[in-house]
Amino acid sequence: MASLAGTTISISSRPWQSLQAAKEFSSVKSISFSSIRKSLPVIRLRPASSRLQICCAAKSETLEKVLKIVKKQLALPEGTAITAESKFSELGADSLDTVEIVMGLEEAFGISVEEESAQKIVTVKDAANLIEELVKSQSC
Incomplete structure (x- = not known):
């Protein structure tokens, strides 16, 4: 039963x-x-x-670099507070902005992000975790 x-x-x-x-x-x-x-x-x-949850925590250097790229791509004012949990949509990013952010991340980190993976990025933390994963897979 x-x-x-x-x-x-x-x-x-x-x-x-x-x-x-x-x-x-x-x-x-x-x-x-x-x-x-x-x-x-x-x-x-x-x-x-x-349930067991596995989490990939990005290095603080990676997170800081992602934060700078997001601020630059969205042309946010200096005083704008951005955290790892900040969602791109809350920062005013539309789909084109998100694509530009991903392109900036690819260039800065020397990686290639698949479209499917890029669509899963919602927060700054998601982007940093994905970058860590891609960099790690390239070095193996």
Whole structure:
């Protein structure tokens, strides 16, 4: 018997099918499967907050360089406060500005950013983390 956010799904011999059903519910915080038969495994997914999260923390030098490039590309006044969590959209950047920022980062760091990766950049921290990842992959 499996329970998905208040909805009960009964399964007999294929518990893995319930995993497919669980993927359809984006608001599900916890999934638990159990079986009367001892031969079937018990699968429990924990809430997202308790899952292992891997984070790439960019070096402070990389972050500072990214901050300078963003300020320059967006022509922000000297007193404008920008942090790692600053979103490009909050700084007034449109899609063209974001492309120019990525081009500036590519030139400054000697890297090439794929379009798919560039579209995932939302914050200054995202850009710095991506740069660290690309620089590291080039050196290996």
